[in-house]
Amino acid sequence: MSAEEQDAVIAALTPVVDGIVATLGSFCEVVVHDFRRPENSVVAIAGSVTGRAVGGSMSEIGMGLLARGDEATDELNYVTRTPSGKLLKSSTMLLRDPSGTVFGALCVNVDITAVNQAHALIGELAGVTGATAVPTTTFGNDIDSVVDAIVDSHQLRQNKQWSELSRDERLGLFRSLDEQGVFAVRGAAQHVAERLGISRASAYNYLARARNGPEGSVPDGSAPTRTDQDGVHS
Structure with missing residues (x-):
């Protein structure tokens, strides 16, 4: 699949994000990512669960998928927490061309904070506990x-x-x-x-x-103080 054909797939998904959010409501966010430009991967977005906009960057989850390349698989129904405390239930579905090359993703994030709070309250009233630690994931435009x-x-x-x-x-x-x-x-x-x-x-x-492995050359000093040509202290 050519770059133009990949662009066409991404363009075709752009109106889909609005339709999904219109169906599921304000607690939902849908994002189309273009993995070919991770620094500005958000090419379409509806909803405002994570506060991102078109031109924003991929999250830690997306970067991990990018690292796995064509070996990556869909991530479905995982739960994360934003730095602001929102609890999200998410799914990330990869976009592939016919050769299996991953070039993007369709992501759905649902804010389940209120649902989780209600669940916790019901659990307390019923005398049932079992809180599970949820990893924090950073979502950002930068x-x-x-x-x-x-x-x-x-x-x-x-x-x-x-x-x-x-x-x-x-x-x-x-x-x-x-x-x-x-x-x-x-x-x-x-x-x-x-x-x-x-x-x-x-x-x-x-x-x-x-x-x-061991072939690389790595400096030994644990706290050297020289400054290289970039002006970055090492």
Whole structure:
């Protein structure tokens, strides 16, 4: 399927998002994503559950699918929480051409916050408990905010600053970021470097080592202070 044919599929779905939201109501949001431009993947959207607009970026879920490429599968009926506290039930259905190439997705997000609160209240009245932790997912118009959230969540789980991480932990961080599709985004290596307080060259070295094993060249210093040509401290 040519790029023009892929464009035609995406264009055909544009009026569909309005129809679904008109049917399901204001608690629903439907989004068409174009994976060929992850920084501005939102090409059509109806509803305002996540506050995004046309030209917005893909979420952490979308970036993970992007990283898996054509091996990705539909994600159906998963539950996440937005940073603002909304509880969402979502489905992400991939768009493929006849050869199996993934080039986009149709996503449905339903705000079930009120339903969940009612369920919890009924559970308390009935004497039944069983709260389940729900992962927080960042949705944003700016891809940098999504990248920041992914990097920050890794640091929170480690409970350490970059300078305190061992070499294996640093490689594990870059490997995990890569698996989540962070480095499929244009300019992500520079942004990650700035977030971690290291040079872009160091970020590329760690990424190469994480992808290729021991062949990469990775700086040893845990807290070097020089500044490279980019002006990013490493």
